[in-house]
Amino acid sequence: MLVPREGDYIAIQSYKHNGQLHRTWRDTMVLKTSEDALIGVNDHTLVTESDGRRWLTREPAIVYFHKHYWFNIVAMIREGGVSYYCNLASPFTIDQEALKYIDYDLDVKVFPHGEKRLLDADEYEDHSQRWHYSKATDHILKQNVSVLVDWIDHGKGPFSQAYVDLWYNRYLQLSHRV
Template identity: 40%
Template structure:
């Protein structure tokens, strides 16, 4: 199904076990290409599996990739753009919902491009509990290496000017409608 700019979609994150664990409502499609999907998050309602609900605090641009094993959230914070990268399966889009499997490891990238890798213990615990295949584990570690290079070289979307230009284009389109 081909989407169009301005469509509202759901985003569902699953664990490897197949269990839905987090849902985002009314995320805006900004652009879809053959390789990626760009979403806009503005005051999006998030529901956790335990029933807890909360809204995003700051506007963000969310990149999903059709072949790559990660997705990247670019958050506009008071002190600049920060990034959050989920190591995850490539997404699928069906019935108005973007779906992916979250593989626990995350990068938190700060405005100065320093970063932390998060949730290594959770990754190792779930890798064993849910019997991640060797191929999945290798794919995740290849993606970790690739993301480190992308951050170091400020490759898109880890480029403040690129992300800001997308946001400016989105706000211009929004003001015209």
């Protein structure tokens, strides 16, 4: 398995359960890798949708992926505070091409004032039936929603302002290094 180093740029590819490519982020800067996790940053990163539409991310965002949790976390750094977008997804894999995961539709959005919203439950139900998510996958995803909400409620990891500040400052240091 390829392990990118701090300051490297990688692509991220999100797939759906049926194997179809869903979305690609072209250049994510790696801030840290460990045996189990990868932390990176997107800042005006080119995103390509499965239908070919392309757009740039609007603000810096710290991204967190883990090999044992069925979610990934995007901490979007905005003037009004940090907003989070959390994807319920398979643990990531990485190869020479990209960091890859399966997006399982359910999302949790956290607003700067702390409000949480579970999004896309209808899409999850539709895809679960269409693509025959197993009972085991459904159980794992629902367990991981609980883990994710616990992290949010307790300011664990990416949900800590100190975490966001640490990794954003590291990004600023690396991006000015030539």
